[in-house]
Amino acid sequence: MAHIAVLAGDGIGPEVTAAAQRVLAAALPDLTFTPAAVGAAAISLHGTPLPAQTLEVCAASDAILFGAVGGPGFDGVRPEQRPEAGILGLRKHFGLFANLRPSRVFAGLEDRSPLRAEIVRGMDLAIVRELTGGLYFGIKSLEIEAGVMTARESLVYTADEIERVAVFAFELAQTRRRKLTSIDKNNVLVSSQLWRRIVSERAADYPDVELEHMLVDNAAMQLVRDPRHFDVIVTENMFGDILSDEAAMITGSIGAAPSASLGAAAGEHRFGLYEPISGTAPDIAGTNRANPAAAILSAALLARFSLGDPGTADAIEAAVAQTLARGPRTADLAAPGDPIASTASFADAVIAALPTRAHAG
Ligand code: IPM
Ligand code: MG
Numbered sequence: 171m172a173h174i175a176v177l178a179g180d181g182i183g184p185e186v187t188a189a190a191q192r193v194l195a196a197a198l199p200d201l202t203f204t205p206a207a208v209g210a211a212a213i214s215l216h217g218t219p220l221p222a223q224t225l226e227v228c229a230a231s232d233a234i235l236f237g238a239v240g241g242p243g244f245d246g247v248r249p250e251q252r253p254e255a256g257i258l259g260l261r262k263h264f265g266l267f268a269n270l271r272p273s274r275v276f277a278g279l280e281d282r283s284p285l286r287a288e289i290v291r292g293m294d295l296a297i298v299r300e301l302t303g304g305l306y307f308g309i310k311s312l313e314i315e316a317g318v319m320t321a322r323e324s325l326v327y328t329a330d331e332i333e334r335v336a337v338f339a340f341e342l343a344q345t346r347r348r349k350l351t352s353i354d355k356n357n358v359l360v361s362s363q364l365w366r367r368i369v370s371e372r373a374a375d376y377p378d379v380e381l382e383h384m385l386v387d388n389a390a391m392q393l394v395r396d397p398r399h400f401d402v403i404v405t406e407n408m409f410g411d412i413l414s415d416e417a418a419m420i421t422g423s424i425g426a427a428p429s430a431s432l433g434a435a436a437g438e439h440r441f442g443l444y445e446p447i448s449g450t451a452p453d454i455a456g457t458n459r460a461n462p463a464a465a466i467l468s469a470a471l472l473a474r475f476s477l478g479d480p481g482t483a484d485a486i487e488a489a490v491a492q493t494l495a496r497g498p499r500t501a502d503l504a505a506p507g508d509p510i511a512s513t514a515s516f517a518d519a520v521i522a523a524l525p526t527r528a529h530a531g
Pocket of ligand 1: 239240254257258411447449
Protein backbone atom coordinates (compact mmCIF):
# COMPACT_ATOMS: atom_id res chain seq x y z
CA MET A 171 0.00 0.00 0.00
CA ALA A 172 1.48 3.34 -1.04
CA HIS A 173 1.33 6.56 0.99
CA ILE A 174 0.74 9.90 -0.68
CA ALA A 175 1.45 13.26 0.97
CA VAL A 176 -1.11 15.84 -0.15
CA LEU A 177 0.16 19.43 -0.09
CA ALA A 178 -2.68 21.47 -1.57
CA GLY A 179 -1.28 24.92 -0.71
CA ASP A 180 -2.87 28.14 -1.89
CA GLY A 181 -5.22 29.66 -4.47
CA ILE A 182 -6.83 27.00 -6.65
CA GLY A 183 -4.44 24.41 -5.16
CA PRO A 184 -6.97 22.92 -2.69
CA GLU A 185 -9.71 22.57 -5.34
CA VAL A 186 -7.64 21.00 -8.10
CA THR A 187 -5.70 18.78 -5.67
CA ALA A 188 -8.93 17.47 -4.15
CA ALA A 189 -10.11 16.61 -7.66
CA ALA A 190 -6.84 14.81 -8.46
CA GLN A 191 -6.94 12.92 -5.16
CA ARG A 192 -10.48 11.71 -5.89
CA VAL A 193 -9.45 10.43 -9.32
CA LEU A 194 -6.37 8.69 -7.92
CA ALA A 195 -8.39 7.10 -5.11
CA ALA A 196 -10.97 5.88 -7.62
CA ALA A 197 -8.27 4.33 -9.80
CA LEU A 198 -6.27 2.88 -6.89
CA PRO A 199 -8.47 2.24 -3.82
CA ASP A 200 -5.57 1.04 -1.61
CA LEU A 201 -3.68 4.33 -1.43
CA THR A 202 -3.53 6.37 1.78
CA PHE A 203 -3.45 10.17 1.70
CA THR A 204 -1.99 12.45 4.40
CA PRO A 205 -2.54 16.20 4.09
CA ALA A 206 0.13 18.70 5.16
CA ALA A 207 0.47 22.49 5.04
CA VAL A 208 2.64 24.43 2.59
CA GLY A 209 2.94 27.96 1.19
CA ALA A 210 0.88 30.90 2.41
CA ALA A 211 -1.50 28.46 4.10
CA ALA A 212 1.43 27.14 6.17
CA ILE A 213 2.65 30.67 6.93
CA SER A 214 -0.71 31.55 8.46
CA LEU A 215 -0.90 28.26 10.41
CA HIS A 216 2.74 27.76 11.45
CA GLY A 217 4.60 30.97 10.55
CA THR A 218 6.74 29.29 7.87
CA PRO A 219 6.10 28.19 4.25
CA LEU A 220 7.62 24.72 4.77
CA PRO A 221 7.05 23.48 8.34
CA ALA A 222 9.16 20.62 9.74
CA GLN A 223 6.05 18.46 10.18
CA THR A 224 5.29 18.83 6.45
CA LEU A 225 8.78 17.60 5.57
CA GLU A 226 8.20 14.64 7.92
CA VAL A 227 4.93 13.72 6.23
CA CYS A 228 6.63 13.91 2.83
CA ALA A 229 9.65 11.88 3.94
CA ALA A 230 7.30 9.12 5.16
CA SER A 231 5.47 9.03 1.80
CA ASP A 232 6.06 7.41 -1.58
CA ALA A 233 5.13 10.60 -3.42
CA ILE A 234 3.84 14.15 -2.99
CA LEU A 235 0.69 15.39 -4.68
CA PHE A 236 1.17 19.15 -4.75
CA GLY A 237 -1.22 22.00 -5.59
CA ALA A 238 0.15 25.53 -5.83
CA VAL A 239 1.77 28.18 -3.63
CA GLY A 240 1.72 31.95 -3.64
CA GLY A 241 -0.50 34.75 -2.52
CA PRO A 242 -1.09 38.44 -2.27
CA GLY A 243 0.73 40.54 0.32
CA PHE A 244 4.24 39.15 -0.12
CA ASP A 245 5.71 41.75 -2.49
CA GLY A 246 9.09 42.78 -1.13
CA VAL A 247 9.14 39.95 1.43
CA ARG A 248 12.50 38.14 1.47
CA PRO A 249 12.48 35.08 -0.82
CA GLU A 250 12.96 32.58 2.03
CA GLN A 251 9.86 33.88 3.81
CA ARG A 252 7.59 33.88 0.78
CA PRO A 253 5.04 31.10 0.04
CA GLU A 254 7.17 30.06 -2.97
CA ALA A 255 9.94 28.99 -0.57
CA GLY A 256 7.63 26.06 0.20
CA ILE A 257 7.95 24.48 -3.23
CA LEU A 258 11.56 25.56 -3.78
CA GLY A 259 12.52 24.08 -0.40
CA LEU A 260 10.83 20.76 -1.21
CA ARG A 261 12.62 20.48 -4.57
CA LYS A 262 15.99 21.14 -2.92
CA HIS A 263 15.38 19.05 0.20
CA PHE A 264 14.45 15.92 -1.74
CA GLY A 265 17.00 16.49 -4.54
CA LEU A 266 14.31 16.60 -7.25
CA PHE A 267 16.59 17.84 -10.01
CA ALA A 268 14.65 16.64 -13.06
CA ASN A 269 11.32 18.32 -13.77
CA LEU A 270 9.32 16.71 -16.55
CA ARG A 271 6.69 18.98 -18.14
CA PRO A 272 4.84 17.33 -21.02
CA SER A 273 2.81 19.53 -23.39
CA ARG A 274 0.48 17.98 -25.87
CA VAL A 275 -2.55 19.07 -27.84
CA PHE A 276 -5.43 16.70 -27.12
CA ALA A 277 -7.46 15.54 -30.10
CA GLY A 278 -10.47 17.79 -30.55
CA LEU A 279 -8.88 20.76 -28.76
CA GLU A 280 -6.81 22.08 -31.67
CA ASP A 281 -9.10 25.09 -32.03
CA ARG A 282 -8.53 26.10 -28.38
CA SER A 283 -4.89 27.02 -29.04
CA PRO A 284 -4.07 30.71 -29.54
CA LEU A 285 -2.17 29.47 -32.62
CA ARG A 286 -3.85 28.18 -35.78
CA ALA A 287 -5.07 24.59 -35.54
CA GLU A 288 -2.89 23.41 -38.44
CA ILE A 289 0.23 24.58 -36.56
CA VAL A 290 -0.55 22.76 -33.31
CA ARG A 291 -2.40 19.61 -34.40
CA GLY A 292 -0.49 16.63 -32.98
CA MET A 293 1.93 18.74 -30.92
CA ASP A 294 3.49 16.44 -28.31
CA LEU A 295 6.66 17.57 -26.55
CA ALA A 296 8.24 17.14 -23.14
CA ILE A 297 10.36 19.76 -21.42
CA VAL A 298 12.96 18.50 -18.95
CA ARG A 299 13.73 21.46 -16.72
CA GLU A 300 16.74 21.36 -14.38
CA LEU A 301 15.13 22.11 -11.02
CA THR A 302 17.64 22.48 -8.21
CA GLY A 303 20.36 24.72 -9.64
CA GLY A 304 20.93 27.96 -11.51
CA LEU A 305 19.60 31.37 -10.55
CA TYR A 306 16.89 29.92 -8.32
CA PHE A 307 19.41 28.59 -5.81
CA GLY A 308 22.45 30.86 -6.26
CA ILE A 309 23.66 33.23 -3.57
CA LYS A 310 21.50 36.36 -3.46
CA SER A 311 22.06 39.73 -1.88
CA LEU A 312 20.29 43.06 -1.69
CA GLU A 313 22.53 45.73 -0.20
CA ILE A 314 23.69 49.29 -0.51
CA GLU A 315 26.98 49.20 -2.40
CA ALA A 316 28.87 52.45 -3.01
CA GLY A 317 25.76 54.32 -1.96
CA VAL A 318 23.44 52.55 -4.43
CA MET A 319 20.92 49.83 -3.67
CA THR A 320 22.29 46.76 -5.50
CA ALA A 321 20.70 43.36 -6.10
CA ARG A 322 22.82 40.33 -6.96
CA GLU A 323 21.96 36.78 -7.97
CA SER A 324 24.39 34.07 -9.03
CA LEU A 325 23.89 31.49 -11.75
CA VAL A 326 25.91 28.41 -10.80
CA TYR A 327 26.00 25.03 -12.55
CA THR A 328 28.47 22.23 -11.94
CA ALA A 329 29.31 19.65 -14.60
CA ASP A 330 27.68 16.95 -12.43
CA GLU A 331 24.40 18.85 -12.19
CA ILE A 332 24.29 19.25 -15.96
CA GLU A 333 25.26 15.67 -16.62
CA ARG A 334 22.56 14.02 -14.50
CA VAL A 335 19.72 16.03 -16.03
CA ALA A 336 21.15 15.45 -19.52
CA VAL A 337 21.17 11.69 -18.87
CA PHE A 338 17.54 11.90 -17.72
CA ALA A 339 16.59 13.74 -20.92
CA PHE A 340 18.50 11.38 -23.26
CA GLU A 341 16.84 8.38 -21.59
CA LEU A 342 13.43 9.99 -21.91
CA ALA A 343 14.09 10.74 -25.60
CA GLN A 344 14.86 7.04 -26.12
CA THR A 345 11.30 6.23 -24.99
CA ARG A 346 9.81 8.83 -27.37
CA ARG A 347 10.75 10.06 -30.87
CA ARG A 348 14.53 10.06 -30.16
CA LYS A 349 15.06 13.74 -30.68
CA LEU A 350 16.57 16.02 -28.01
CA THR A 351 16.83 19.81 -28.19
CA SER A 352 19.17 21.33 -25.59
CA ILE A 353 18.38 24.99 -24.98
CA ASP A 354 20.91 27.48 -23.64
CA LYS A 355 22.37 30.99 -24.05
CA ASN A 356 25.80 29.82 -25.15
CA ASN A 357 26.57 33.09 -26.94
CA VAL A 358 26.47 35.09 -23.67
CA LEU A 359 26.62 32.89 -20.55
CA VAL A 360 29.61 30.84 -19.45
CA SER A 361 27.22 28.51 -17.59
CA SER A 362 25.59 27.82 -20.97
CA GLN A 363 28.98 27.06 -22.52
CA LEU A 364 29.54 24.40 -19.86
CA TRP A 365 25.96 23.19 -20.35
CA ARG A 366 26.46 22.74 -24.09
CA ARG A 367 29.81 21.02 -23.65
CA ILE A 368 28.53 18.47 -21.11
CA VAL A 369 25.34 17.70 -23.07
CA SER A 370 27.41 17.22 -26.26
CA GLU A 371 29.81 14.85 -24.47
CA ARG A 372 26.95 12.71 -23.14
CA ALA A 373 25.43 12.44 -26.63
CA ALA A 374 28.12 9.87 -27.49
CA ASP A 375 26.35 7.40 -25.15
CA TYR A 376 23.05 7.81 -27.04
CA PRO A 377 23.82 7.38 -30.75
CA ASP A 378 20.15 6.57 -31.37
CA VAL A 379 19.09 10.06 -30.14
CA GLU A 380 19.42 13.03 -32.48
CA LEU A 381 20.76 16.02 -30.49
CA GLU A 382 20.45 19.66 -31.49
CA HIS A 383 21.40 22.82 -29.60
CA MET A 384 19.26 25.96 -29.71
CA LEU A 385 19.63 29.40 -28.16
CA VAL A 386 16.80 30.24 -25.77
CA ASP A 387 15.57 33.33 -27.62
CA ASN A 388 15.38 31.37 -30.87
CA ALA A 389 13.66 28.51 -29.00
CA ALA A 390 10.94 30.88 -27.74
CA MET A 391 10.35 31.83 -31.38
CA GLN A 392 10.49 28.28 -32.81
CA LEU A 393 7.95 27.11 -30.21
CA VAL A 394 5.29 29.39 -31.66
CA ARG A 395 6.46 29.01 -35.27
CA ASP A 396 6.46 25.21 -35.32
CA PRO A 397 5.82 23.49 -31.95
CA ARG A 398 5.79 20.06 -33.62
CA HIS A 399 9.49 20.47 -34.33
CA PHE A 400 10.19 19.47 -30.73
CA ASP A 401 10.20 16.08 -29.01
CA VAL A 402 12.24 16.33 -25.78
CA ILE A 403 13.70 19.65 -24.63
CA VAL A 404 16.33 19.89 -21.87
CA THR A 405 17.21 23.23 -20.34
CA GLU A 406 18.31 25.01 -17.17
CA ASN A 407 15.99 26.06 -14.37
CA MET A 408 14.97 29.61 -15.34
CA PHE A 409 14.72 28.99 -19.09
CA GLY A 410 12.61 25.91 -18.34
CA ASP A 411 10.27 27.91 -16.10
CA ILE A 412 9.60 30.40 -18.88
CA LEU A 413 9.45 28.05 -21.88
CA SER A 414 7.16 25.57 -20.10
CA ASP A 415 4.50 28.24 -19.59
CA GLU A 416 4.81 29.15 -23.27
CA ALA A 417 4.52 25.53 -24.41
CA ALA A 418 1.55 24.93 -22.09
CA MET A 419 -0.38 27.91 -23.41
CA ILE A 420 0.14 26.78 -27.00
CA THR A 421 -1.86 23.63 -26.13
CA GLY A 422 -4.84 25.84 -25.31
CA SER A 423 -4.67 26.29 -21.54
CA ILE A 424 -2.05 26.18 -18.83
CA GLY A 425 -4.79 24.48 -16.81
CA ALA A 426 -4.05 21.15 -18.49
CA ALA A 427 -0.26 21.12 -18.00
CA PRO A 428 1.07 18.61 -15.43
CA SER A 429 4.57 18.01 -14.10
CA ALA A 430 6.70 15.43 -12.32
CA SER A 431 9.76 16.36 -10.27
CA LEU A 432 12.12 13.45 -9.85
CA GLY A 433 15.46 12.79 -8.22
CA ALA A 434 16.67 9.72 -10.07
CA ALA A 435 17.73 9.33 -13.67
CA ALA A 436 16.45 5.83 -14.20
CA GLY A 437 14.11 3.18 -12.82
CA GLU A 438 10.38 2.84 -12.69
CA HIS A 439 9.70 3.20 -8.98
CA ARG A 440 10.90 6.34 -7.26
CA PHE A 441 9.94 9.19 -4.98
CA GLY A 442 8.65 12.29 -6.71
CA LEU A 443 6.58 15.47 -6.44
CA TYR A 444 3.67 16.00 -8.83
CA GLU A 445 2.12 19.40 -9.49
CA PRO A 446 0.28 21.45 -12.11
CA ILE A 447 2.65 24.03 -13.60
CA SER A 448 0.02 26.75 -13.54
CA GLY A 449 0.19 28.34 -10.12
CA THR A 450 -2.51 29.68 -7.83
CA ALA A 451 -4.84 31.54 -10.27
CA PRO A 452 -6.04 33.91 -7.50
CA ASP A 453 -8.73 35.44 -9.76
CA ILE A 454 -10.77 32.21 -9.74
CA ALA A 455 -9.60 30.60 -6.47
CA GLY A 456 -12.41 29.23 -4.32
CA THR A 457 -15.03 29.37 -7.08
CA ASN A 458 -14.97 25.71 -8.27
CA ARG A 459 -14.10 26.93 -11.78
CA ALA A 460 -10.42 25.98 -12.12
CA ASN A 461 -9.44 23.28 -14.59
CA PRO A 462 -8.32 20.22 -12.59
CA ALA A 463 -6.90 18.47 -15.69
CA ALA A 464 -3.31 19.50 -14.90
CA ALA A 465 -3.62 18.16 -11.35
CA ILE A 466 -5.29 14.93 -12.53
CA LEU A 467 -2.63 14.41 -15.22
CA SER A 468 0.01 15.04 -12.53
CA ALA A 469 -1.61 12.24 -10.52
CA ALA A 470 -1.24 10.02 -13.60
CA LEU A 471 2.48 10.84 -13.69
CA LEU A 472 2.61 9.92 -9.98
CA ALA A 473 1.20 6.50 -10.79
CA ARG A 474 3.67 6.05 -13.64
CA PHE A 475 6.87 7.16 -11.90
CA SER A 476 6.41 6.78 -8.14
CA LEU A 477 4.07 3.79 -8.06
CA GLY A 478 5.56 2.03 -11.07
CA ASP A 479 2.02 1.56 -12.43
CA PRO A 480 1.98 2.61 -16.09
CA GLY A 481 -1.39 0.89 -16.64
CA THR A 482 -3.13 3.18 -14.16
CA ALA A 483 -1.27 6.19 -15.57
CA ASP A 484 -2.45 5.34 -19.09
CA ALA A 485 -6.01 4.80 -17.85
CA ILE A 486 -6.17 8.19 -16.12
CA GLU A 487 -4.63 9.97 -19.12
CA ALA A 488 -7.09 8.30 -21.49
CA ALA A 489 -10.01 9.25 -19.22
CA VAL A 490 -8.86 12.90 -19.19
CA ALA A 491 -8.41 12.92 -22.99
CA GLN A 492 -11.88 11.44 -23.44
CA THR A 493 -13.47 13.93 -21.03
CA LEU A 494 -11.77 16.85 -22.78
CA ALA A 495 -12.90 15.59 -26.18
CA ARG A 496 -16.54 14.99 -25.14
CA GLY A 497 -16.96 17.96 -22.83
CA PRO A 498 -18.23 19.77 -20.99
CA ARG A 499 -14.87 21.40 -20.28
CA THR A 500 -13.94 24.00 -17.70
CA ALA A 501 -14.19 27.64 -18.76
CA ASP A 502 -10.53 27.96 -19.81
CA LEU A 503 -10.98 25.34 -22.56
CA ALA A 504 -14.67 25.66 -23.42
CA ALA A 505 -15.51 27.08 -26.84
CA PRO A 506 -17.83 30.10 -26.90
CA GLY A 507 -21.40 28.97 -26.21
CA ASP A 508 -20.36 25.52 -24.90
CA PRO A 509 -21.70 24.28 -21.56
CA ILE A 510 -19.13 24.76 -18.78
CA ALA A 511 -17.96 22.17 -16.27
CA SER A 512 -17.00 22.98 -12.69
CA THR A 513 -13.78 21.69 -11.16
CA ALA A 514 -15.68 18.97 -9.30
CA SER A 515 -17.94 17.95 -12.19
CA PHE A 516 -14.96 17.62 -14.55
CA ALA A 517 -13.33 15.27 -12.02
CA ASP A 518 -16.59 13.29 -11.75
CA ALA A 519 -16.61 12.87 -15.53
CA VAL A 520 -12.98 11.67 -15.51
CA ILE A 521 -13.81 9.11 -12.79
CA ALA A 522 -16.81 7.91 -14.80
CA ALA A 523 -14.55 7.52 -17.86
CA LEU A 524 -12.02 5.30 -16.05
CA PRO A 525 -12.11 1.70 -17.23
CA THR A 526 -14.01 -0.52 -14.78
CA ARG A 527 -10.83 -2.51 -14.01
CA ALA A 528 -9.17 0.65 -12.75
CA HIS A 529 -12.00 1.87 -10.56
CA ALA A 530 -13.52 -1.41 -9.40
CA GLY A 531 -13.39 -2.00 -5.63
C1 IPM B 1 6.73 26.74 -11.51
C2 IPM B 1 6.43 27.98 -10.71
C3 IPM B 1 7.46 28.11 -9.58
C4 IPM B 1 8.83 28.24 -10.23
C5 IPM B 1 7.20 29.26 -8.58
C6 IPM B 1 5.86 29.12 -7.92
C7 IPM B 1 8.29 29.37 -7.55
O1 IPM B 1 6.40 29.10 -11.53
O2 IPM B 1 6.73 25.64 -10.92
O3 IPM B 1 6.96 26.86 -12.71
O4 IPM B 1 9.23 29.35 -10.62
O5 IPM B 1 9.51 27.22 -10.36
MG1 MG C 1 6.57 28.63 -13.60
